[in-house]
Amino acid sequence: MFNFAPAPSPGPEPSDAEKEAKLNKLRHRRLATTLGLFLLLLSFVLVLWLLLLPSKPTFTLQDATVFAFNLSSANALTTTAQVTLSARNSNGRIGIFYDTLEFFAVYRGQQITAPAQLPPAYQGRKESAVWSPFLYGDAVGLAPEIGVALGQDLVAGTPTVNVIVRSKIRWKVGTFVSGGYHLYVNCPAIMNSGGRRSGIGGGEAAITYQFFLDCRVDV
Structure with missing residues (x-):
């Protein structure tokens, strides 16, 4: 049981x-x-x-070919130029993505050309790149005091124009890619015409200025 x-x-x-x-x-x-x-x-x-x-890329303004840089009596500035800039990535282990590339010219704090946009680019380790954008400004109205200053600089033959580069960059380490950082490059260029106003695109042939000047780079 x-x-x-x-x-x-x-x-x-x-x-x-x-x-x-x-x-x-x-x-x-x-x-x-x-x-x-x-x-x-x-x-x-x-x-x-x-x-x-990572180290910031270094930029150098190599030259500028000026086809027109004419100031009218109405304080309107017309600019046509081609600038050549080189950039070097000095990092031995880090690449740089340039997601945007924008170039324009500034005189005494006022933008005088429209932004020239170039395609995105990648710069490998220890690599250099060269860009040669055209910059155009069609009868850009200047503030009265800036127009007076430019007229004086043209007579003296030493106008200083700043070539600006703006970009959004990312760092690449192996397969890792960082977030975006704002790149701002400022390249001052003194276009010495020897005191001849017509020497800078005043109806004469284009003039090429050799610079090879280091630019200020902020990231």
């Missing part, structure tokens, strides 16, 4: 509050694990960044 022991009682069902508490505990564990992994990854990236410490 067999004796069967009664099945153990499953016990009372957990209440809704207990179920919710267990779920919250599980969520907190998952969140803590995810946060810990993220902080670990961030620390690794920061350490790698500090070890490599």
